[in-house]
Amino acid sequence: MYIKNLYLDNFRNYDNIEIEFNKKVNILTGNNAQGKTNILESIFYCSLGKSHRTSKDKDLIKWDKDEAFIRLNMSRKPLDKKIEIKIFKGGKKGININSIKLKKISELFGIFNVVMFSPEDLKIVKESPGYRRKFLDMEISKLDHRYYYKLVQYNKILEQRNIILRNKKFLNNDIINVYDQQLSEFGSSLIKSRIDYLEQLNNRGKLIHSDITKGNEEIEFSYLTHVKGKENISEELLSLFRDSQKRDMEKGNTSIGPHRDDFSIKINGIDARSFGSQGQQRTSVLTIKFASIQIIKEISGETPVLLLDDVLSELDESRQEYILNSLEGIQTVITCTGMGDIKKYLKNDFNVFRIDNGRIVEY
Numbered sequence: 618m619y620i621k622n623l624y625l626d627n628f629r630n631y632d633n634i635e636i637e638f639n640k641k642v643n644i645l646t647g648n649n650a651q652g653k654t655n656i657l658e659s660i661f662y663c664s665l666g667k668s669h670r671t672s673k674d675k676d677l678i679k680w681d682k683d684e685a686f687i688r689l690n691m692s693r694k695p696l697d698k699k700i701e702i703k704i705f706k707g708g709k710k711g712i713n714i715n716s717i718k719l720k721k722i723s724e725l726f727g728i729f730n731v732v733m734f735s736p737e738d739l740k741i742v743k744e745s746p747g748y749r750r751k752f753l754d755m756e757i758s759k760l761d762h763r764y765y766y767k768l769v770q771y772n773k774i775l776e777q778r779n780i781i782l783r784n785k786k787f788l789n790n791d792i793i794n795v796y797d798q799q800l801s802e803f804g805s806s807l808i809k810s811r812i813d814y815l816e817q818l819n820n821r822g823k824l825i826h827s828d829i830t831k832g833n834e835e836i837e838f839s840y841l842t843h844v845k846g847k848e849n850i851s852e853e854l855l856s857l858f859r860d861s862q863k864r865d866m867e868k869g870n871t872s873i874g875p876h877r878d879d880f881s882i883k884i885n886g887i888d889a890r891s892f893g894s895q896g897q898q899r900t901s902v903l904t905i906k907f908a909s910i911q912i913i914k915e916i917s918g919e920t921p922v923l924l925l926d927d928v929l930s931e932l933d934e935s936r937q938e939y940i941l942n943s944l945e946g947i948q949t950v951i952t953c954t955g956m957g958d959i960k961k962y963l964k965n966d967f968n969v970f971r972i973d974n975g976r977i978v979e980y
């Protein structure tokens with residue numbers, strides 16, 4: 618799939634702009650704080666109905682305006698799609714696809730897929746488990762609506778269980794037992810999907826990582842959970858919830874479950890988070906991103922759009938070269954402050970847009 622054009626009205630620092638994209642590579646260049654990432658953010662928004670960098674939708678509306686508007690025309694099989702999004706100051710938003718209003722946000726998932734790669738993504742490797750869970754939840758939601766539904770349900774029940782645990786006067790074993798039953802059903806399904814996803818990430822990631830490191834490094838992802846077996850996850854999870862009731866009551870929260878799980882990233886058998894060099898950690902993110910492109914392509918049949926936000930300058934020359942040589946068949950939007958060596962590696966067609974203070978000054 619690829620973006621044909623993008624129209625923004627009162628989005629971030631833009632009054633209104635329209636950009637016609639190249640099917641291959643598009644480079645947004647300009648000084649800092651001119652609006653390059655804002656464009657990627659609006660594209661990302663069309664994919665998941667939220668920003669990649671803020672949960673506050675009203676920050677996306679141009680200061681002193683009441684609403685922002687994004688329209689993205691894309692080409693995909695079997696039918697081209699027009700995604701239109703209005704974001705209102707009061708917190709509401711409306712999304713239309715081919716002029717039909719969506720009832721829920723999850724109906725948007727899978728219509729237009731992007732893979733965003735920004736310096737922030739290093740957190741997937743370096744930081745706390747929450748970043749890795751967020752990565753998994755986002756990637757699997759793009760591929761499976763039911764996963765997102767189950768995640769939302771799981772989190773709702775989890776919140777109720779925690780409220781009961783904290784308000785000891787309502788504490789009642791029957792209620793907790795009902796919650797545990799429901800949590801184990803939704804939770805086991807989340808765990809299964811995550812294990813499956815990591816298997817896919819392994820299959821593709823191993824080849825990609827070996828390619829980037831010229832065969833010197835082997836990468837391995839594994840899901841980390843309290844559940845030991847691969848069969849009967851639901852039963853095992855239920856007994857884990859039951860066994861932890863007493864401790865959870867003392868602490869006032871739910872100590873185990875997919876909301877606490879994690880995955881490890883090992884390079885040549887060694888944990889990349891604790892012992893990897895900065896370079897190895899960056900390469901791992903690169904592997905994860907290119908593997909997730911392949912997974913989306915294989916499962917959905919359509920290649921996602923790749924958004925590279927200021928990452929090239931953070932990578933050494935051989936990694937930059939790897940990226941720029943891997944873009945065949947992937948529509949890519951790159952932001953950078955200077956063109957550097959980019960042109961040297963791009964054999965294909967590309968467009969350059971110069972962004973200056975919320976305007977495109979050069980095509």
Ligand SMILES: Nc1ncnc2c1ncn2[C@@H]1O[C@H](COP(=O)(O)OP(=O)(O)O)[C@@H](O)[C@H]1O
Pocket residue numbers: 628629630631647648649650651652653654655656676677678679680952
């Ligand atoms: N809601 C908004 N209304 C107007 N301007 C905004 C809004 N949000 C951010 N900006 C401006 O957008 C610019 C940052 O844009 P960004 O795309 O992050 O820059 P960069 O080109 O460095 O990627 C800043 O100048 C900031 O003041």
Ligand SMILES: [Mg+2]
Pocket residue numbers: 650653654655926927952
């Ligand atoms: Mg930026």
